[in-house]
Structures are given as C-alpha cells and as structure tokens.
Amino acid sequence: MSSSSISINWTPMIVGFVAGLISRLFSLKTGTTHYPGYPSGYISQLALAVIAAMIGSSVLIALIGKQFTAATFLTLAATQFRDVRNTERQTLAQEEKLILVSRGPGYIEGIAITYEARNYLAMLVALLTSAITMVGGLVIGVIGAVIVVIIGEIFMSGQHLGDIVDVEPAKIWFDKGSLLYVGDVMMMEVGLPHPRERYEKEGLGVVLTPKNERGQAVLWNISQRQAISYEAAAAVGVQKDVGYPEQTPLCRMAMPAGTGKAGLSILPVDHDMNKLIRAIKRTPVLESSKWNRMTSPVLNRKEM
Incomplete structure (x- = not known):
C-alpha cells in the first residue's frame, strides 16, 4: 500500500496548531517593550506564529506516517527561527536613532531573545499538544492544550524590577x-x-x-x-x-x-x-x- 493511501488522523495536528498559535498570540501585544509596532510588526510576527505552530504540530504526524524526509525538512525549517533574533535586533537598533530616549543595547538584546524564544515555545506547545491529543483523544487534548499554554506563559514570564x-x-x-x-x-x-x-x-x-x-x-x-x-x-x-x-x-x-x-x-x-x-x-x-x-x-x- 502506498504512503498516500495511509489514513491520517488530522485532529492532533489541528489541536496542536491552534494551541501553538494561541500561545504565541497571548504574548503578541505591545507591552513594556512598546514593540512590535502597528501594523507591520504585528503582521510579520503573526506570520511567524503560524509557521511555528504549523511546524510543531506537523512533526509528530510526519514521523508516525514514516515521512522522514518531511520531518527532516520541518526540523530544518525550525532552525531558521534563529534569524528572528538578528532581524529584531537590527530593526530596533535602527529605531534607536529616531527616539529621544533610547532603550539601550541590553534591552534590545532582551527583546530579540524573547521573540526568538517565544517562536520556539509555540512550536513546543504545538508538539506537546498534538502528542497529548493523539494519545488521549480530543477532549484530553484540549484540556492538555490549556495546561501546556498556561505552563508556557508562566515559564516565559520574567522577573520585574x-x-x-x-x-x-x-x-x-x-x-x-x-x-x-x-x-x-x-x-x-x-x-x-x-x-x-x-x-x-x-x-x-x-x-x-x-x-x-x-x-x-x-x-x-x-x-x-x-x-x-x-x-x-x-x-x-x-x-x-x-x-x-x-x-x-x-x-x-x-x-x-x-x-x-x-x-x-x-x-x-x-x-x-x-x-x-x-x-x-x-x-x-x-x-x-x-x-x-x-x-x-x-x-x-x-x-x-
């Protein structure tokens, strides 16, 4: 039987994708960093959130379906998110010249690291949620998604002054x-x-x-x-x-x-x-x- 005829349960992938996307959207707001700006910054970050959630929710399905080439491609695509840090750093560094009170290099680096890490978090949330849904079914998957998203937000919330x-x-x-x-x-x-x-x-x-x-x-x-x-x-x-x-x-x-x-x-x-x-x-x-x-x-x- 060809691999194209294998029946695929799309529920884990869908639930995982939604959980990963929600995890990223929760943090996609103009907070103390006053970034991203509106609307271009939000659009680019939303696109990255969709890609991250899609990668995280697809890896497990690809491995179970023995689509190792697809799984390798998805893993390779995930490594490209390290360029997000450089992009954010360069954008904010250019903006420093245009504002009266600068953020400073340390603050800029912190923002860049956070944006990179949150994309990886979206992938991890999507992967864990799809695995839970695959093992426990839709209801357990939704409950697991809520728990994983909350744990992820707690983990990413840093200390304040x-x-x-x-x-x-x-x-x-x-x-x-x-x-x-x-x-x-x-x-x-x-x-x-x-x-x-x-x-x-x-x-x-x-x-x-x-x-x-x-x-x-x-x-x-x-x-x-x-x-x-x-x-x-x-x-x-x-x-x-x-x-x-x-x-x-x-x-x-x-x-x-x-x-x-x-x-x-x-x-x-x-x-x-x-x-x-x-x-x-x-x-x-x-x-x-x-x-x-x-x-x-x-x-x-x-x-x-």
Whole structure:
C-alpha cells in the first residue's frame, strides 16, 4: 500500500496548531517593550506564529506516517527561527536613532531573545499538544492544550524590577547652586538657571532601593538603568528635544557613597508620580543584568 493511501488522523495536528498559535498570540501585544509596532510588526510576527505552530504540530504526524524526509525538512525549517533574533535586533537598533530616549543595547538584546524564544515555545506547545491529543483523544487534548499554554506563559514570564527593588518618590533639590539631587542621590550638574527652575517646578524624582543583593547587582548594571529611563519616559513622556542633554531622563547610582541606591530624575509631560512608579516597577529585569557579586562594588564590602 502506498504512503498516500495511509489514513491520517488530522485532529492532533489541528489541536496542536491552534494551541501553538494561541500561545504565541497571548504574548503578541505591545507591552513594556512598546514593540512590535502597528501594523507591520504585528503582521510579520503573526506570520511567524503560524509557521511555528504549523511546524510543531506537523512533526509528530510526519514521523508516525514514516515521512522522514518531511520531518527532516520541518526540523530544518525550525532552525531558521534563529534569524528572528538578528532581524529584531537590527530593526530596533535602527529605531534607536529616531527616539529621544533610547532603550539601550541590553534591552534590545532582551527583546530579540524573547521573540526568538517565544517562536520556539509555540512550536513546543504545538508538539506537546498534538502528542497529548493523539494519545488521549480530543477532549484530553484540549484540556492538555490549556495546561501546556498556561505552563508556557508562566515559564516565559520574567522577573520585574518591582520584585527586587523598592521605588519611592523623592524630592528634587539643588546643592551648591547647580548640583541636582534626587533625595540623597546626586544626579548631575545643571549649569543654566532656566533648566534648574524647570526641574524644581516640573521635575519628578524617585529613589530606587534594592531589597536584597540581587537588587543591588541589577541596579549597578548600566543597561538596566537605561531601560528604566526608557520605561519612565514612555510612561509619563519627557520634555526633551534634540540638543538638550540636561532634559534627558537619568537613572544614576548614589556615588561616591556606594550605598546600592539609585535615583531617577525626569521632566515629564504627564505629571503623574503613581504612573511613573508603576512603569519603573514593571520594567523587566534584563538578561544582561544577571546576578554577579562582582558587578556591584558594595556587595563584597564588610559592614563597619
């Protein structure tokens, strides 16, 4: 009997495809990264989601049908998703030149890695769901799909800054005429009188206090602080234009004391402290700021 006459049960493939697609669609939203854009970004990511779900749901059917050539082709196609990271990285890097407050290389790399990983997750969800449906039938397959999708979302949900850092409002003030402080954190020197007046009247400031050593190490990471500045500007806006560096949101560590605290100063468009604090707490902890005691000069210091 030829392979073309073999009866194929399409139910596992259909259920697996739907589960994989739903898994990807759940995460396909403009969240804290403010990406993808509308509409082209969504269209390209939707197309990749369909392809990933189709590959994951088809592999098992191809193997059971002894279509080893098809299975090999599907596996080869899956490896091409590693190019997604490079594409996203290049796109976001080009966009950095066009925005007033940049995300920073660390944030861009994190976004690119996440988009690549979520396509692989869609394939894995589709594969597991099709296997469960094949063994247990349609009802068990649907129940298994719900469980697998939920587990996948929990697995992919990363840590946020609010989990390891306390964020509190702080007063903006000047010392020695031109040194801008947020609480007890010295931020920068503002030489011109007009910007100083604007910071005193319209500026918002917060102090970030780490809850533990992990929080200290994260705050000492430069890419993480740039991501915090970007999220703050995206949440409340920023009164900044090209050529005005003193109006750039700044997140800086308390130096030279080295207490592990950080301060953030911003000239917002929307003068809403609660919105600012929520945005900072929702900032994702970047892959590049993984805990390393050597990244913080205060972690190995003995208490006096």
